[in-house]
Amino acid sequence: MRRSRFTWLPILLIIALLLILPKLVSEYRLNLVITMMIYSIFALSYNMLFGQGGLLSFGHAAYFGFGAYATVILIKHFSLSLPMGILIGGLAGAFLGVTFGVFVVRMRGVSFALLTLAFNQLIYVTAEKWRTVTGGEDGIAFMRPNLHLGGWEIDLWATLNWYYFVLLVTVICIGCLWYLTLTPLGRLNLCMRENEERASFIGFNTYASRLLIYTLAGFFAGVAGGLAAAFQEFVTTTFINLDKATDVLMMTFIGGGGTFFGPVIGACALTLVNDLLSSWIERWAIVQGGLFILLVLYAPNGLSGIYLSLREQWDKRKRGEQPS
Amino acid sequence: MDALSIIPIQFLHGLVYGMLLFLVASGLTLIFGMMGVLNFAHGALYMLGAYFSYSILRWTGQFWLCMIVAPLLVGAIGILIERFLLRKVHIHGHAHELLLTFGLAYIIEEIVKWVWGNQPLHVEVPAMLSGSIQFLGITYPTYRLFILLISVAVFAVLFIILYKTRAGIIVTAAVSRSEMVNALGINVPLVFMLLFGVGGALAGLAGVIGGPYLITNPGMAGTIIIDLFVVVVVGGLGSLPGALLASFLIGELQSFGILFVPQMAIALEFLLMAVVLIVKPEGLLGEKA
Amino acid sequence: MLALSDVNTYYDNSHILHDVSLQVKSGETVALLGRNGVGKTTTMRTIMGLTPARRGRIRFKDKDIERWKPYQIARAGIGFVPEERWIFPTLTVHQNLLIGLKSEPYASNQGLEPWSLEKCYDTFPSLKKRQFAKGGTLSGGEQQMLTIARTLVGNPELILIDEPTEGLAPKIVDVVAEVIQTIARQGISVLLVEQKLSIALELADRIYVISKGMIQWHGTPEQLRSSEEVRKSYLEV
Amino acid sequence: MSRSGILLDIQGLYKDFRGVEVINNLTLCVRKGERHAIIGPNGAGKTTFFNLITGRYTPSRGTISFEGRPISGMAPHRINRMGISRSFQITNIFPGLSVLENIRSAILSKKGIRWSFRRRVSAMADVNRETLDVLKLIGLDTQHHLLAGSLDYGAQRALEIGISLATDPKMIMLDEPTAGMSIEETRDIVSMIDRTTKGKALLIIEHDMDVVFSLADTISVIHYGTVLASGPPDVISNDPKVKEAYLGEDKAC
């Protein structure tokens, strides 16, 4: 991964914009932004494997869905608070990640992709079959509990409050994920993508490291799942099916796995395109499929890849203009 | 009849379904197994075969003609896909091919619904295939036996071509060492394009045969694609006998799963895939990399 | 027959061949000598079109082939015996040969008996013995024989041989050298990359010495024998 | 031969691939601080031998011990952590990362900072300082921000060796470090190796006899997977067996 030219100013501007966004857009659009934020976490967690780790997974929905079910069941049956529920959703995702990870991180390439797919399908089938717990494809409906902060009770029914809650969680998660890329483990992830064998020859236990990264990716996917479930106030098997697993792949790909914020752009773009296209055009799937193909053909590094190559060209031109 | 006496017939059911699965998966064995292209549009090509067959049947009334023309059409589409789309993204790797074929599957499925409508279509098979045959005291649909026959024939023809002719040897060699084959004077890109075409044509043929049986409907691509990947992976990438064995296993697993553990039946094939990938990642009859 | 003029080849951004020029005349055996990694193999890959030249011309029998695809170059009459041998491990010896087979010989080979499967088996009795063995089970020497035979049945006019004796036992080395001599005697032109100076001196009509991607010297084996300076600075260990 | 001071001890090593014996009863010792060159014709099994020591392959038979502890069959990272580091004949770096990151990852591993979350890598002053030291040592400090894959060949070779050096091993194994280098580059690399590996055991595969003679105090000739001869350079260069098998009886000269 290219080192992004990270500066605080644009980040602060974006956060400021997100803070005042409820004043600018309608309630429904705000709902859409919430969806985008949740999928941003999901896509970023996926990118730990895909963009940073070089692993193509078909099974990331398993952790998203598992986290979502854990959150819902715990809140519904054990009256957990929402932050606690979402945290445990993340832990559930991590637990599943480590369980499957033991097997899958040995694999590479197509074998990895297909084993993750098999595990995803197993979890999906389990969710469909274990009706007493998961409610089958009807799912489980529940109420988003209010947030108790000391003596305060914040009504999370209100879109506005819920928006700020999700914003907070998203900022924390993205912050953690960003920080993670700067830690030794994050750098090691890139090393393993580039040349796993060499990484092991300079003393890194690549298997255990991959497993840890896989587990962490599962954690954040679980958090995203928990948030999504709390947002929809229900969870069904579509949280865990293959469509979800390919959605996150597409988001990451469309945004571009090569940059940290690429998946965020992808998550926003896909959510938006899907929402708008399907409202405007009945046969929107043709347009969306066509867009994918054009993107794959002409922007193999995703939207952020387009930006990077534009910047490179611009840099070159600037350098060229300077008299040497 | 008691539960035990239906075991032979259940075996036959599983066999026929497995062979139908093999028929559809045979093309993917070439495309995914040999060329390594994660072709998610294979199901869509299969569906196209079924729909082309429907239209040809409407115009000409000749089912046998469908079995020739529809595969040729689908094969041609496969060639176009390889030449103008997949070849361009091949250097970028699996994810790109996957996404490209995903987009294609989307588009093909929508176009099919646009052209032929959303409703399932009625495909009339020739009278000699539509009846039933009595044997061993059971009634068995002729068409199911026809499926069995075609699948075995396709396997035999493919097996002979792939393993016994120079063309097949070239394909095997081009898959493992394309540069060397190229340097020996063989146009490898053309070989791959034709291979993709043959894979497409096999999907098309499977559509012609499978359409009347599994019903020509817009959902037929989406419901079969995962099964196809399971077959190819379990059998071993690029191994035709492997695909046959895997199809047979999955057919029987399904059939006997329904008999003995009906609640678990749909999980069995994924369990099989996970176990095979963990224990023998190269597949049952695959060559170790 | 083959003429490279000012050929430049790159791997991505690294410049491997710098203005390489060399000729192989009809019926001649030319050796290309140099240390590891100086661009010998790249020269061969460039001629074969596997790593196309970025600049420069490659002429083969009065045709510019520098933009041709490898299979077109092969069909034009150039055979390639790569250093890595690249036999097809899952195919039998016979099947390996079948892939290279091209029945009609080229004009310049006229008057000669074309290389058929039978002729190959006669020339390489060890291959005949192992006709139905999988390529992957052959010994190093047998693999080298197979690689050469596979190229020969394509009846090339010019054959590029990259380090044929690498890693082979001395006895087998002699056999391989003999085979190359036989090929040359048949009138097939040979461009040979070799590290063993003795073999090159024995086989070649002319010798090019390459270093750091540049042709540093060329001349006859006799001249090289007498030029200790060239040997010292570019070849010897 | 006394057993004391032996760092690496290899006894009766065998390795076969699909029935082909590549390493065939190989026995070899490396003492502390010894500078040991491995020579032999191409395909003699030198690189396979390296791969067996460093855990890329598992021996079919035989024992490898390092500082008296058996290491055969261990995972590469554990062998590395015991103090063996190697470079590769075919450049084996992290092409998509910057030169700095390439070296820094090795420094992090050496310092045992692998899964730490406490600090950002860029804030670890000591790590970055040591990285810069290594970069200076291999002469790449001015190119530290470039992608490793975009360096020219000589610089990539230097980086390849630099990565191996950076883990500060007890024994360093270099597989043809000067392969494909020009004379000047070779000279630079050799002096760099000499400088940076002072006092450490060195095991080096090399074809260039100048390099071998200037670096090694012991030479072992491997031929057909076994040690043909072993001893000081002057003895080896006059050994007729070696001349025949490796240096080649040059009829012309």
Next chain:
Amino acid sequence: MNRKLIFGIIGIMSLCFLMGATVWAADTVNFGVCEIRSGAFKTNGDRTIWGIEAAVNEANDQGGLLGKQIKLVIEDNQGKGEIGVQKTKKLVMQDNCVVVIQGSSSGVGGAIGQAMPRLKTIYLDTNAEAMGITGENFNPYVFRTCLNAGMHVKALANYFGTKTKLRKVFLINQDYSWGYDVAKYYEMAIKQFSPDTQIVGKEFHPVFNKDFAPYVSKIAASGADYVISGNWGTDLTQLVVQGRKLGMEIPIGATFLDDDGVMGIAREAAEGCIQANMYILGIDSDKARAFEDTFHKYSDGKWPSFVIMEAYIGTKMFIEAVRKAGSFDTDKVIKAFEGMTWEGPIGPITMRTEDHQAQSPAVIAEYAPSTKYYDFPYLKPIMTIPASDISVSLEDSGWKPYKK
């Protein structure tokens, strides 16, 4: 430079947001439809929409609703609950729809239903029959105008239990809540009508099952003399066609055989099958003929069969409720809808106050080689069953009062 990218994204995002705004005219009222319009089930969504459109055309033609023309805003739920909820929010928050209609999927229906108390808008379930929607997960914003699974199979149980001598039944259903409901309520219902009936087998197969042969041999081995199946779409077609081909001659009691898509393929294979629904084409009465012809007129020459008919009836009932309330206000419409009786083609349909489940009579039909409706064999009604005979009590339907 990073800033440029970010500002660019913000720019594009805000542009898209602006474009999404819709104009709301004062003289129209929006009905939201959140149906499946993509993927393999598009056919179900499309036909639900035909039914709704016909009802809306009819109302608009007769002067609109409370002086306003009804405008349909149609969104694609893609067959996924979460997308359904997202689109429902859009329909309510952005398009100010007074009602959201969905019928094709029980799963999506459940998801939309549970979101409605938040949105304070009515969800009209015109054809999703899973019990939970008006039972266990009941909330006052949800109204179901079709039969539920319990009523649907009760009609079949009534027929098989009282009109035939068949007493050995094999239940084969899709492996999801609808299939489970069918099996569970058939067992309950058959006890009421013929307690001597034996359940000789019970199978649940995956939706979109490809090969039914293994099930057919199980059915044959069980010695059943009739089959009950809640399958729809290709799952029903396959069961009927493959069953007949494999020599299964016993009748199949079905809930969705009135689908022209199924009959168009099953054709002669459906001979001997029995179908039940709240209305089936071909009832020989003036009222029924008027019902069919009106639909025919307002729907571009289609016939009210299958979900088309259910969506048509449901939408008409909702329009009736609004008329009765005299207002589009959600609370007033709910009040008016509860307990309302609407005169259907074969008798009155009453909206039960407690669980908002329509109490409708049902029709039983059998195979007919030719009808005036389609150019392939279809069905002909053989009996009607009054609403009281198929009603499922609140207790039996698992109803739980709504508590916030």
